Amino acid sequence: MDRLTTIDGRAYPFGRKNVDTDVIIPAKWLKTVTRSGLGQGAFENVRVEDGNVFDDPEYAGAPTIIAGDNFGCGSSREHAAWALDDMGVKAVIAPSFSDIFSGNAYKNGILTVVLPQAAIDRLMEVALTDPIHIDLQEQSVTTQFQDRFTFEIDPFRKECLLNGTDEIGLTLASAAKITNYEDVVANVRPWLRRKG
Amino acid sequence: MASRPRTLYEKIWDDHVVERRPDGTCLIYIDRHLVHEVTSPQAFEGLRLAGRPVHRPDLTLAVPDHNLPTTPRVGPDGQRLPIADRESALQLATLEANVAEFGVPYVDAIAAAQGIVHVVGPEQGFTLPGTTLVCGDSHTAAHGALGALAFGIGTSEVEHVLATQTLQLKPAKTMEVRVDGILGFGISAKDVVLAIIGRIGAAGGTGYVIEFTGSVIRDLSIEGRLTVSNMAIEGGARSGLIAPDDKTYAYLAGRPMAPQGADWDAALAYWQTLPTDAGATYDSTIILDAADIVPNVTWGTSPEDVVAITGVVPDPMSFADPGKQQAAVKSLAYMGLTAGMRMADVPVQNIFIGSCTNSRIEDLRAAAAVLKGRHKADSVKWAIVVPGSGLVKRQAEAEGLDRVFIDAGLEWREPGCSACLGMNPDKVPPGERCASTSNRNFVGRQGPGARTHLLSPAMAAAAAITGRLTDVRDLMEKA
Numbered sequence: 001m002d003r004l005t006t007i008d009g010r011a012y013p014f015g016r017k018n019v020d021t022d023v024i025i026p027a028k029w030l031k032t033v034t035r036s037g038l039g040q041g042a043f044e045n046v047r048v049e050d051g052n053v054f055d056d057p058e059y060a061g062a063p064t065i066i067a068g069d070n071f072g073c074g075s076s077r078e079h080a081a082w083a084l085d086d087m088g089v090k091a092v093i094a095p096s097f098s099d100i101f102s103g104n105a106y107k108n109g110i111l112t113v114v115l116p117q118a119a120i121d122r123l124m125e126v127a128l129t130d131p132i133h134i135d136l137q138e139q140s141v142t143t144q145f146q147d148r149f150t151f152e153i154d155p156f157r158k159e160c161l162l163n164g165t166d167e168i169g170l171t172l173a174s175a176a177k178i179t180n181y182e183d184v185v186a187n188v189r190p191w192l193r194r195k196g
Numbered sequence: 197m198a199s200r201p202r203t204l205y206e207k208i209w210d211d212h213v214v215e216r217r218p219d220g221t222c223l224i225y226i227d228r229h230l231v232h233e234v235t236s237p238q239a240f241e242g243l244r245l246a247g248r249p250v251h252r253p254d255l256t257l258a259v260p261d262h263n264l265p266t267t268p269r270v271g272p273d274g275q276r277l278p279i280a281d282r283e284s285a286l287q288l289a290t291l292e293a294n295v296a297e298f299g300v301p302y303v304d305a306i307a308a309a310q311g312i313v314h315v316v317g318p319e320q321g322f323t324l325p326g327t328t329l330v331c332g333d334s335h336t337a338a339h340g341a342l343g344a345l346a347f348g349i350g351t352s353e354v355e356h357v358l359a360t361q362t363l364q365l366k367p368a369k370t371m372e373v374r375v376d377g378i379l380g381f382g383i384s385a386k387d388v389v390l391a392i393i394g395r396i397g398a399a400g401g402t403g404y405v406i407e408f409t410g411s412v413i414r415d416l417s418i419e420g421r422l423t424v425s426n427m428a429i430e431g432g433a434r435s436g437l438i439a440p441d442d443k444t445y446a447y448l449a450g451r452p453m454a455p456q457g458a459d460w461d462a463a464l465a466y467w468q469t470l471p472t473d474a475g476a477t478y479d480s481t482i483i484l485d486a487a488d489i490v491p492n493v494t495w496g497t498s499p500e501d502v503v504a505i506t507g508v509v510p511d512p513m514s515f516a517d518p519g520k521q522q523a524a525v526k527s528l529a530y531m532g533l534t535a536g537m538r539m540a541d542v543p544v545q546n547i548f549i550g551s552c553t554n555s556r557i558e559d560l561r562a563a564a565a566v567l568k569g570r571h572k573a574d575s576v577k578w579a580i581v582v583p584g585s586g587l588v589k590r591q592a593e594a595e596g597l598d599r600v601f602i603d604a605g606l607e608w609r610e611p612g613c614s615a616c617l618g619m620n621p622d623k624v625p626p627g628e629r630c631a632s633t634s635n636r637n638f639v640g641r642q643g644p645g646a647r648t649h650l651l652s653p654a655m656a657a658a659a660a661i662t663g664r665l666t667d668v669r670d671l672m673e674k675a
């Protein structure tokens with residue numbers, strides 16, 4: 001996973017509440033066999049709307065989405081995080097997220113930033129014309145107009161995102177313990193080996 | 197070692213801790229990993245992108261099941277027939293390519309041992325007592341019937357297990373569900389588990405591992421126990437567990453992937469230490485009496501919507517919780533039922549006997565016993581029997597069960613998930629009802645607009661004969 005320290009650039013001023021994972025990626029994309037390429041299907045049903053932010057050239061390639069309450073609710077499909085990642089999104093800023101979505105986002109190196117509605121309103125305004133700056137180390141979201149909002153994040157998740165440690169990478173740091181466990185088990189429960 | 201009394205769950209957990217973190221998270225070793233075509237492609241892709249191998253291919257077993265059509269797979273010339281749905285075909289081909297690339301043992305779509313992952317695992321002796329077993333599928337809970345700590349996982353976790361053979365987990369709470377007494381005539385394991393879910397609710401087991409205990413569970417065959425544990429997830433619990441006993445050992449002895457010789461003896465000695473110690477405590481205990489369990493069916497769109505076949509469609513306002521009242525109103529509208537209607541008057545046009553809940557040999561025998569010498573009603577348009585594996589199919593054919601089904605007007609199919617979730621072509625038409633031995637009656641589960649009534653194999657057979665939901669005991673008494 002890439003290290004995540006700062007995120008700079010324009011932000012999609014999406015603003016919508018209760019964006020469920022079906023909105024992020026519709027069910028018909030679940031028969032896919034890759035994680036990549038889901039960006040094509042991301043917000044498919046929003047993109048049919050005239051003047052939607054995702055097709056506005058102004059925001060093309062923006063690394064951040066600003067949204068309303070309860071982002072990522074509904075089905076637990078990990079495809080939602082994969083779709084955002086594939087469209088180049090590195091952070092979502094919203095007043096609240098579903099637990100499952102924020103876990104999936106984190107597992108895929110996407111930062112979920114929780115800020116109060118007043119801050120969201122201000123950032124939505126700035127995003128129309130100017131970039132947004134997120135600093136994970138500082139736990140802050142700033143603009144070039146002296147706005148500065150700080151956010152909370154689980155210290156363990158923060159470390160993992162800063163170091164680019166995905167969960168697998170982290171577990172593999174204990175690889176010696178795993179092989180040691182395997183050696184012990186080979187002796188005490190030898191029948192667990194598979195021969196057939 | 198301290199000898200504090202421990203539950204079966206605690207014993208398995210303790211023996212699988214590789215590392216314990218200060219916040220209580222443990223790195224847990226996974227002994228067995230089942231893989232199928234739907235939730236694995238992105239996991240293999242992740243490994244490929246990161247340049248990681250599968251850490252223990254030998255502890256992994258891949259089996260295609262969800263997308264396979266249940267129509268013949270081999271033509272008269274012995275050639276494999278192509279799969280018409282292009283996306284299904286691609287998912288299946290991707291699994292085949294991935295297992296070849298990563299060296300994962302694979303049961304081919306046309307192998308005799310092929311079947312639904314949760315039927316294949318126990319049948320091959322891949323599933324063993326005291327092991328940790330995972331699969332990217334929520335009904336992995338089934339394997340707990342043999343005393344394995346088994347649970348479903350998401351795709352990132354599939355990748356995590358492939359890469360490391362471990363998972364980062366926090367311990368669950370334990371719930372004992374004890375079913376005492378002796379089951380009445382014509383009552384099956386499915387009726388027991390439906391009664392349990394009706395009692396605890398679809399979210400009642402959330403955060404828990406359920407251990408099923410009591411004389412009723414002990415008296416069940418391994419097949420029956422698999423039916424019960426399979427549906428632990430429908431009660432909200434990620435895992436179900438049943439202590440291994442002599443039946444478990446007799447079931448496993450001689451299975452192709454089960455230990456043999458000295459390994460078997462050592463394994464048996466260990467397995468016998470697993471059952472919950474006297475004096476160990478559960479975080480919660482629920483007790484049911486067998487005398488209260490009757491043939492059950494579901495009326496709504498949640499597996500907790502259980503009612504006796506002798507009962508009526510409930511009035512939504514009879515539920516205390518306003519949320520449940522609203523949900524019930526919606527369910528009844530979707531199901532096309534009205535409060536007060538007798539369940540035994542509900543007509544069905546489709547019959548599905550199959551799924552990882554009820555597609556083992558004993559299930560097919562139970563259905564065949566009811567159907568023998570009878571014929572399905574003309575109003576039943578579509579009735580299929582889908583064995584859980586190629587080996588179940590063979591066994592059933594050796595016993596002549598296929599003839600009983602065919603003579604009764606039912607179709608005898610190739611093994612797979614089939615109409616349980618309709619990822620393959622087996623679907624229930626919109627607005628029609630299906631008496632189904634599967635495990636989920638969610639909106640659209642068996643196809644868009646399909647109306648599902650969950651019940652046991654014998655009850656599904658009874659519904660096929662009369663064309664409506666029927667108390668199988670009436671037919672059995674006549675027989």
Ligand code: SF4
Pocket residue numbers: 261262312313314333335551552553612613614616617634635
């Ligand atoms: S039979 Fe149904 S519940 Fe079982 S694994 Fe297949 S789709 Fe899932």
